[in-house]
Amino acid sequence: MINVIGLGYIGLPTALMFAENGIEVVGTDYNESLVNLLKRGELTFEEEGLNDLLASALLKGIEFTNEYVKANTYIVAVPTPYVKESKKIDLKYVISAINSILDVCEKGSTIVIESTISPGTIDKFIKNEITNKGFNVGVDIHLVHAPERIIPGKMIYELENNSRTIGAEDKEIGEKVKELYSQFCNSEIIVTDIRTAEMSKVVENTYRDINIAFANELAKICRTDNMDVYEIIETANKHPRVNILQPGPGVGGHCISVDPWFLVGDYPDLTNLILSARKINDSMPSHVLGRMRDIMREHGIKDITKIGLYGLTYKEDVDDIRESPTLQLLEKMDEHLAYGVKVFDPFVKERVVEHQFMNFEDFLNEIEIIVILVSHTHIKQNMDLLKTKHILDTKNICSFESAYKL
Incomplete structure (x- = not known):
C-alpha cells in the first residue's frame, strides 16, 4: 500500500x-x-x-x-x-x-x-x-x-x-x-543516486529560468533602442542551434521562480549567472510598471483606477496563482499607485486581491488601459472587445498595431 x-x-x-x-x-x-x-x-x-x-x-x-x-x-x-x-x-x-x-x-x-x-x-x-x-x-x-x-x-x-x-x-x-x-x-x-536526482531537478528549472532571463533582458535592451524584440527572437531562432524563449511580465509558479534560489542559497560564491537571471526575472514586474506609467503619460491619464490588469494566474488556462507575476506586480506598487487598479481573471473564481472583478464586461467598462499579463484562451477569443482600450500586451498575443509591447 x-x-x-x-x-x-x-x-x-x-x-x-x-x-x-x-x-x-x-x-x-x-x-x-x-x-x-x-x-x-x-x-x-x-x-x-x-x-x-x-x-x-x-x-x-x-x-x-x-x-x-x-x-x-x-x-x-x-x-x-x-x-x-x-x-x-x-x-x-x-x-x-x-x-x-x-x-x-x-x-x-x-x-x-x-x-x-x-x-x-x-x-x-x-x-x-x-x-x-x-x-x-x-x-x-x-x-x-x-x-x-x-x-x-x-x-x-x-x-x-x-x-x-x-x-x-x-x-x-x-x-x-x-x-x-x-x-x-x-x-x-x-x-x-540520490544527490544526482536532487541536483537534476533543480538544474532543469534553473536552466529554464536562465533562458527566460535572457529573453527578458533582450526585451529591455530592445525597448531602450526602439527595436522589436519578438521579431529579433523569431529571426535568431531560425538558426538551427538557437532556441530563445519569449519574454514576459515575470516568472511565476512554484518551480522556476523558486528552485534556482536553492542553488544560490547553498552555493552563493558559485552562482553568479543564476543569481543574475533571478534578479532579471524578478525585475520584470517593475519593468511592466514602468511601461504602464509610460502609457499613462502618453495619453494624459492620471486616474490609476482606469488601469486594468488581465490575468492573475502564473500561466495560461489554469487557476494556479502561486508566485504569479500579477501578484508580484501588485506587491511592487506602492499603496497610492495600487489603490483602485482593477483586476480580472476568468479562471480565478474567488476574490484574492482588492478590486477584483468577476465579470469581464464590467471590468472593461471601468478601465481605459488594459495590461495583458496572462495569455488565456479567453482573452484571445475576446480581443475585439479591446479595440477602444489602450493595450499593454506583455504576452505578444494582440495583433493590433496600436498595442504596446514590453
Missing part, C-alpha cells in the same frame, strides 16, 4: 494515477476541508481530466484522511519554499511529514520524496530525522528521491509521458520504486 502525503497540485494527481492502476492508496493531508471535499469527489482546483480520474479512483477504493497510516511506501509531495533572507530551502513541511511518517511506519518501509529539494538535502537533513527516531537508514527505512515533472494544465498527460528520475542509495530499492512508477509512466525511468 502507498500513503501519499500532501494532496495538492502534485500529490493528488500522483495518488489518483496509482489508484487508477490498481494500487491500494491512501491520500493524507492536514487540511480537513480538502480531505472532506475529495471524499465527496470534489476538487479544489481545475485540471483537465482530473474530475474523471478522481471519480474512477474513488470507485477503485482510494481513501483520503488527515491521518498517516501504516504502508509499505510513503510518497511525500509537500511544498518546499525558500527563505527569502538566506535563499536557502525551507524544509519545515518535508521534515514535519517525515517525522509523522516515522511515528506510524514499520521497519522496512520506503519513503519517496517527490518534493523538489536542494542537492544534499537528504544527506544533510532527512537522514538525521530518521536516526533521531531510532531507525537505521538503509536498513529500517529506505530513502528515495523521485522529483516530479508535471505542469498544471497537462498533469495527467505529463504523468504518463514525461520521463522520471529515481534517486536511491540502494539500487535494488531504486528498481522497486521504478517498477512502482512504471504502473502509469510510459516513458523512460532512470535510476541513479
Whole structure:
C-alpha cells in the first residue's frame, strides 16, 4: 500500500494515477476541508481530466484522511519554499511529514520524496530525522528521491509521458520504486543516486529560468533602442542551434521562480549567472510598471483606477496563482499607485486581491488601459472587445498595431 502525503497540485494527481492502476492508496493531508471535499469527489482546483480520474479512483477504493497510516511506501509531495533572507530551502513541511511518517511506519518501509529539494538535502537533513527516531537508514527505512515533472494544465498527460528520475542509495530499492512508477509512466525511468536526482531537478528549472532571463533582458535592451524584440527572437531562432524563449511580465509558479534560489542559497560564491537571471526575472514586474506609467503619460491619464490588469494566474488556462507575476506586480506598487487598479481573471473564481472583478464586461467598462499579463484562451477569443482600450500586451498575443509591447 502507498500513503501519499500532501494532496495538492502534485500529490493528488500522483495518488489518483496509482489508484487508477490498481494500487491500494491512501491520500493524507492536514487540511480537513480538502480531505472532506475529495471524499465527496470534489476538487479544489481545475485540471483537465482530473474530475474523471478522481471519480474512477474513488470507485477503485482510494481513501483520503488527515491521518498517516501504516504502508509499505510513503510518497511525500509537500511544498518546499525558500527563505527569502538566506535563499536557502525551507524544509519545515518535508521534515514535519517525515517525522509523522516515522511515528506510524514499520521497519522496512520506503519513503519517496517527490518534493523538489536542494542537492544534499537528504544527506544533510532527512537522514538525521530518521536516526533521531531510532531507525537505521538503509536498513529500517529506505530513502528515495523521485522529483516530479508535471505542469498544471497537462498533469495527467505529463504523468504518463514525461520521463522520471529515481534517486536511491540502494539500487535494488531504486528498481522497486521504478517498477512502482512504471504502473502509469510510459516513458523512460532512470535510476541513479540520490544527490544526482536532487541536483537534476533543480538544474532543469534553473536552466529554464536562465533562458527566460535572457529573453527578458533582450526585451529591455530592445525597448531602450526602439527595436522589436519578438521579431529579433523569431529571426535568431531560425538558426538551427538557437532556441530563445519569449519574454514576459515575470516568472511565476512554484518551480522556476523558486528552485534556482536553492542553488544560490547553498552555493552563493558559485552562482553568479543564476543569481543574475533571478534578479532579471524578478525585475520584470517593475519593468511592466514602468511601461504602464509610460502609457499613462502618453495619453494624459492620471486616474490609476482606469488601469486594468488581465490575468492573475502564473500561466495560461489554469487557476494556479502561486508566485504569479500579477501578484508580484501588485506587491511592487506602492499603496497610492495600487489603490483602485482593477483586476480580472476568468479562471480565478474567488476574490484574492482588492478590486477584483468577476465579470469581464464590467471590468472593461471601468478601465481605459488594459495590461495583458496572462495569455488565456479567453482573452484571445475576446480581443475585439479591446479595440477602444489602450493595450499593454506583455504576452505578444494582440495583433493590433496600436498595442504596446514590453
